[in-house]
Amino acid sequence: ETTLTQSPAFMSATPGDKVNISCKASRDIDDDLNWYQQKPGEAAIFIIQEATTLVPGVPPRFSGSGYGTDFTLTINNFESEDAAYYFCLQHENFPWTFGQGTTVEIK
């Protein structure tokens, strides 16, 4: 099983900040990593596919980088509406596995 280690677990951000969330895989997963955003009581939203591709309709302040074992979700110019729970998913190896998630709140 591929373990995804996501960090930090929790962070606070001020509008305008640059936010970085890390997801490290225990083995090479190529670019088979997705990022999701979830707000309380709502369905998770697909924001980054294949590590670096922005899902259509997602604001361009979101970006993804990385390949192999180290991945990063970046939010440029953080906005208050970006306060949410973020998590990564790998689909290179069975079973599908997730990072433990990052809660981003407004400072």
Added chain:
Amino acid sequence: QVHLVESGGGVVQPGRSLRLSCAASGFNFNIYAMHWVRQAPGKGMEWVAVISYDGSHKYYADSVKGRFTLSRDNSKRTLYLEMNSLRAEDTAVYYCARAESQDFWSGYANWGQGTLVTVSS
């Protein structure tokens, strides 16, 4: 617009059974694999099970194998999860999710809002 709506959650005693449903709309349900994923209180997401577009292939997490059964009715655009011999550690919000593409091993494009299952005496 893709819409996934889970139902069937509730409070159940250990050892009992529960059946979850996921009603799909807004896409061609017949051609996508579907997953169940759960999130226990204070924990991260955990993949539970996947079923192929036609129901011919099913895979389960070791933690639920032999106790949970996944099925789908494409005519009703509905996914089911039959959960038997429930344990306290099955307490979680259960989400259904649609595969990203027709590639069985893809990630998830869409999620439902989830249904809470609480296993407690």
